[in-house]
Amino acid sequence: MIPLSQGQVPASADAVIIGGGINGLTTARELGKLGLKNIVVLEKNYIGSGSTGRCGGGIRQQWTTKENIRLAQESVAMYEEMSADLGYQVFFRQGGYLMITENESDLPALRQAAELQNTCDVPTEFLQPEECLKIVPDLNISKLKGATYCPKDGTAYPFAVVWGYAKACHKLGVKVFIRTTVTEIENDGGRIKGVVTDRGRISTPLVINCAGPWARTMAAKVGVTLPNRQERHEIMVSESLKPFLDPMVISITNGIYFSQSLRGEIVGGIGDPAEPQWEDPADFDNTSQLRFAVRFAKALTEYYPRASKVRMMRQWAGMYDVTPDHRPILGGVPGLEGYFHICGFSGHGFMLGPVTGVRMARYITTGQPDDIISSLSLDRFEKGGIQADAFVVG
Ligand SMILES: Cc1cc2nc3c(=O)[nH]c(=O)nc-3n(C[C@H](O)[C@H](O)[C@H](O)COP(=O)(O)OP(=O)(O)OC[C@H]3O[C@@H](n4cnc5c(N)ncnc54)[C@H](O)[C@@H]3O)c2cc1C
Structure with missing residues (x-):
């Protein structure tokens, strides 16, 4: 059984993560490991019901940009230890x-x-x-x-990975609510204030948009335009x-x-x-x-x-x-404190997800610059000269 939270959502949280796919759950788990308390994951359907549960489970390091190679390589190192780390068999081969x-x-x-x-x-x-x-x-x-x-390179079983992460989240006290839809993200023009769900409001200073194909719709709620x-x-x-x-x-x-x-x-x-x-x-x-x-x-x-x-x-x-260059969009946006997105993975979010969670959790909690997150930030599309990854297959 995967332990999930029941009943009303809490009135407040230190962080709210939107989306119970691989990116939402890895980020929640890593934030919990770094000591953040009172983390809530909100999933409108069931764990893995978005792209993660529909994916092919493929994990490759054969990319043409350094960022993707390094994210995949670091994720493979995590996949090699994942079953033992999570205490849950993820069938990585x-x-x-x-x-x-x-x-x-x-x-x-x-x-x-x-x-x-x-x-x-x-x-x-x-x-x-x-x-x-x-x-x-x-x-x-x-x-x-x-x-x-x-x-x-290899494969893993996507549902086992998200179930394993949900279990690991629970051990750290992270609350994972399914069948809970975020309908609004509140902000005062400069900082995040909370989220409204179909099961109540949560006051929070930190929202992480891991809504996969719905990330663009979520971002629009705080006036952020994603090109996804x-x-x-x-x-x-x-x-x-x-x-x-x-x-x-x-x-x-x-x-x-x-x-x-x-x-x-x-x-x-x-x-x-x-x-x-x-x-x-x-x-x-x-x-x-x-x-x-x-x-x-x-x-x-x-x-x-x-x-x-x-x-x-x-x-x-x-x-x-x-995204226009088939690479993820990571980080926050200037002028909106407490808002971050982890999205735009095209056909490779399952393989890049584990270490993206580690890097983003570290970035969010310490504010220390991360070279990969910087080069995959949203403003690269305004700056121009984006480098697309070749060999995007699927
Ligand atoms: C057919 C197919 C094959 C693929 N094959 C591979 C592969 O072999 N290898 C690979 O690495 N990648 C593959 N991918 C891509 C991979 O599945 C995605 O990049 C990855 O799963 C994205 O994970 P995520 O957590 O960001 O998003 P998702 O898994 O989509 O999770 C987002 C979650 O947010 C929830 N949500 C959305 N809006 C709200 C809201 N308002 N309130 C609450 N919850 C909300 C959704 O229900 C969803 O569960 C494939 C994708 C598809 C479709």
């Missing part, structure tokens, strides 16, 4: 990530990315197509031009098979990714350029689409022909919270 391409023109960028990752001590190597067969023996390499592989848009993505799950696939395979050519879960299922998705972006998450259509099932099955069986006899069992849709 380091089967690696094999990133493939069919385009000769991608090869310089792939090699360059591997070099950058190596300078950060991420053990990525560049592979020729035939070398991929050592990692995925039945992969169809007829169209491949090259790949990169990092054996330290919501994008629909689906996942397909097959029947269970004997273990045959160690890594997550991901193609930067057509955007498919697939891995095998510990239950033996093939789990994967594929991005669709035809998907619209939503400005208001309330309009989001989370029904499952045949178009996705067909696109995924076609791409999967091209790369892995043996999957053609496998039965697909279920699929679901969720939202990416996408």
Whole structure:
């Protein structure tokens, strides 16, 4: 059982965190570890009901910007210890990530990315197509031009991670309320005063907006404009098979990714350029689409022909919270004391979440500058010259 708070919300709190996904819960736990008392997490639905519970659980360090590489690398170090740290099995498995391409023109960028990752001590190597067969023996390499592989990348079970964090929060005295919607964030023009929920008001000097795809709507309540848009993505799950696939395979050519879960299922998705972006998450259509099932099955069986006899069992849709450079937005805003946001993770908030919570909790409690938080602050979009991450797949 995950211990959750019942009844009325408290009249006051030292910090209120909006959102019971990975970012809200890791931040709450880390703030609690740093000694902040009277922390409340408010979740409008259930734990993991946003993007976190709909994600593929993939965790990779193969990025093209230093910030993402370092956040992923530090998070992997946390995932390696997470089950023991939380006292909760999160099923982290380091089967690696094999990133493939069919385009000769991608090869310089792939090699360059591997070099950058190596300078950060991420053990990525560049592979020729035939070398991929050592990692995925039945992969169809007829169209491949090259790949990169990092054996330290992996997957974890998203619900177990948020349940483990919720349990750890409870141990520290953090109150996690589900089925509790924040309807207003109060401020006096210069500082945060409290939040209004459908179960009462909480007076607080500190609000952390971890509302995932709803973060933009929440930010608007205090006059902060986030450039985030919501994008629909689906996942397909097959029947269970004997273990045959160690890594997550991901193609930067057509955007498919697939891995095998510990239950033996093939789990994967594929991005669709035809998907619209939503400005208001309330309009989001989370029904499952045949178009996705067909696109995924076609791409999967091209790369892995043996999957053609496998039965697909279920699929679901969720939202990416996408920023113009596909990198998160972290920090606060000048002129509004006590307000912070941790959002905009596109398809990689599960893998970057653990250490983002650590860094943000430290930043919020000490005010000490953090180089990654500074370079991912909201004002980068005004300053211009933003550096987008390449190889955003999904
Ligand atoms: C199909 C799909 C596949 C993905 N695959 C991966 C992957 O393999 N690896 C990876 O790293 N990332 C992946 N992602 C992205 C990842 O899921 C997200 O980046 C991450 O989960 C974001 O976590 P979060 O805590 O910021 O937001 P969320 O998990 O969305 O949590 C926000 C929470 O806030 C709550 N909330 C919103 N408004 C309010 C309100 N007014 N009051 C109270 N509560 C509110 C919501 O109910 C929600 O539970 C995927 C996403 C999708 C959709």
